[in-house]
Amino acid sequence: MKHLLQLNFSNKNIIILFLLIFLKIDSYSQFEKDSIQIRRIFDMALENGQAYKNLRVLCKEVGNRFTGTKQADSAVNWGYNLLKSMWVDTVYKMPVMVPRWHRGNIQRAYIYHDDIKLNITALGGSVGTKRKIKANVVVVNGIEDLENVGQKNIKGKIVLFNKPFDPKTINVFESYGACVNQRYSGASQAAKYGAVGVLVRSMTLQKDNHPHAGSMSYSDQNNKIPAAAISTEHADLLLEEMRKKPNLRVVMKMNCKTLPDVQSFNVIAEIRGETEPETIITVGGHLDSWDMGEGAHDDGAGIVHSIELLNLIKANGYRPKHTIRVVLFMNEENGARGAMEYAKWVKLRGEKHLMALESDAGGHTPRGFAISAPDSIFNIISGYKKLLEPYGCHVFKKSIWGGGVDINPLKLDSAVSVNPNMILMGFIPDSHRYFDYHHAETDVFENVHKRELELGAGAIGAIVYLIDKNF
């Protein structure tokens, strides 16, 4: 067997061999080093994390904070002061003009004569009903069903958009994606067929009696009809009553209206990068919420996740290579003006972004990240899965649409034009409970689980650490 061991090395071969050994040791120890660092980030988040405490203050002391309201101003001040008190280099407010939609004090619906109350809430952006609407109801299974039902059956009626979430879809965000156009565009589309008003089945899998709010918009400024969300229980009740009396009439009364734009702010904090300060990693969530509940999952969780990143970096005792910029975006829910203003500002300054990450999918157990990046970059990031597997946060999905409403405008032309390899990333927590609370009165602090929230902060801390270090 001796001849097997008699290897005849050329100098070149020896160099390659040494290089291989060296690289192997180096890559092994790098994995270990990263593992230790990530372990520290999670330890910090779970043992001394501030995310839950910060969320309590945001939910209980500021409360809900709809764009253009005094509470939204309070949220800006809360965010600014909190960030100011932290270990950061800069904190500033970026002015942004935001829409001001006012819900008013009347939003009710009932089945005429029988006085059966229907639990509704005006959709953000809707016009009011002037006096009131009293009309027959026609049920359609989503926008795609309008044409089948036809103008003859729709004209002069209230359209009930009743396409439900499909319980078979595993990721509930996909169920939402398949239905939400009836909320956003239902009124515009139904108006083309002569409808006089719109009720939209609430965007949730739950059978509950909370109407789930949300935004809508009009494509034709000259043909605006009022639109409201109806609770799933009352959508079903209405269907039941219509089975008995197909010609029943529903009365809708809403006095919501749109007022002139007002000024608000994105709130921004930065830790200056050590070696590449001109290259930015943006991490953010949105500060505004709907005007019900406390905006705890949507998007209090994303706000405190983002702020917590600064604590985790500090506790971990490393200065990032790139500038870490935490952005608390204003007006995601009904306009995304903060997002657009930020993208415009980035473009104006010709800033280079390495990455933008958004947490706007709630505070449940982290599962992974949706990643929008060129294949070569995506493949490098996929290599980090193993490091996040011990934390159960290793679903890395390629995303074509981006990372979230607040960071996607960066992709359009502003940041990508400077860095075509820019990474957009959306944090993915467990989706199963998110739409139970989404845009409803039940989106309160008590429905966020401390440990799950903290694990999310850890996951975001870990991925930002890896991207900052390796790119």
Added chain:
Amino acid sequence: MKHLLQLNFSNKNIIILFLLIFLKIDSYSQFEKDSIQIRRIFDMALENGQAYKNLRVLCKEVGNRFTGTKQADSAVNWGYNLLKSMWVDTVYKMPVMVPRWHRGNIQRAYIYHDDIKLNITALGGSVGTKRKIKANVVVVNGIEDLENVGQKNIKGKIVLFNKPFDPKTINVFESYGACVNQRYSGASQAAKYGAVGVLVRSMTLQKDNHPHAGSMSYSDQNNKIPAAAISTEHADLLLEEMRKKPNLRVVMKMNCKTLPDVQSFNVIAEIRGETEPETIITVGGHLDSWDMGEGAHDDGAGIVHSIELLNLIKANGYRPKHTIRVVLFMNEENGARGAMEYAKWVKLRGEKHLMALESDAGGHTPRGFAISAPDSIFNIISGYKKLLEPYGCHVFKKSIWGGGVDINPLKLDSAVSVNPNMILMGFIPDSHRYFDYHHAETDVFENVHKRELELGAGAIGAIVYLIDKNF
């Protein structure tokens, strides 16, 4: 380049090539076929599942069902009648003698003179206090700390076992594993140092005022001291008071006791296998619970998961190759007598088990399975990960300890002696909330999420389908 394409095939090579092509096509279509079947299983569980409805009845109509109580008898009857009403070949009750520990009507503790109440619950198996105990308190950080503290400081005192769950441990079952010996053996160990009673910090990460029950046992039948769980809030309160008055005394009064064994039952249902009926796949959970709350997660979830498997098989319209046996085990919580009786019975009949699977980790979002099997088998099963990845249930962990309390006795000598390749599997759901409710008043139906429960049933249905089909 022509010469590259001029392949010179021998007959043997041609056969191998055809075989490779054939196997590739076959394995591809097999993956597709399995994907479709698994998709159907999940669809059924999510769209027409009975698990949640069954859990409601078990929790709300039967209620909690501690071994040896009338409610445990009701649970046996409920399970038997439900299984009888289903599409199965056989349903029977397997008699088993079970312990009968009676909590009594007195279990209280307070700080003497100050009358500060401490919220406790007797540990299952504990002796009572006869009249009462009034003693100083000494705090130890787990059993391993007893020796440090020493007999001099322990003798004549009540020991507070105060080792908390470590929030940094990602899988909360591991935190439990690191602390639970102080609950199970704390009294026996403390008695050796002359302690007169034991309080054990509740086994939870939550700071709450619910004592979390659980079992204990005595190693020395002649030196039994009473043991109770204390809520985490009141453990901390006691520590706080002891900081002010190190010599305070605590009074404990409990009149719990052990009565003679009584008869109960495992409830068993079978679907006879089509081609290998003599080989068994056992799937089960435990029917008994603690005597507080409703045993919803522990282990109502496992019971309805197991029963749901029969619905999923039926709905999917296939007859399994092997006999599927659903076992509702009795007395997991304080004796595992049902488990031991079942293993004895399997041995007596010389039955061959392909697999035993247990669901006793709650009804939260499924994450994967702990698998105890020879490496060659484990590797085959690991190949199914890709099929379960779309459902987020693809953490396949090698387990050395088995699959769960109720199926592990099969490993000792009964089933493994017949089939050394037997697979033991434990269902792994998300662990983060489980110990919030574990063995406490809060383990009620309302804390189980319908969709998460149904996804668990789907995951179990899918893995049983794959194992049955491929082995």
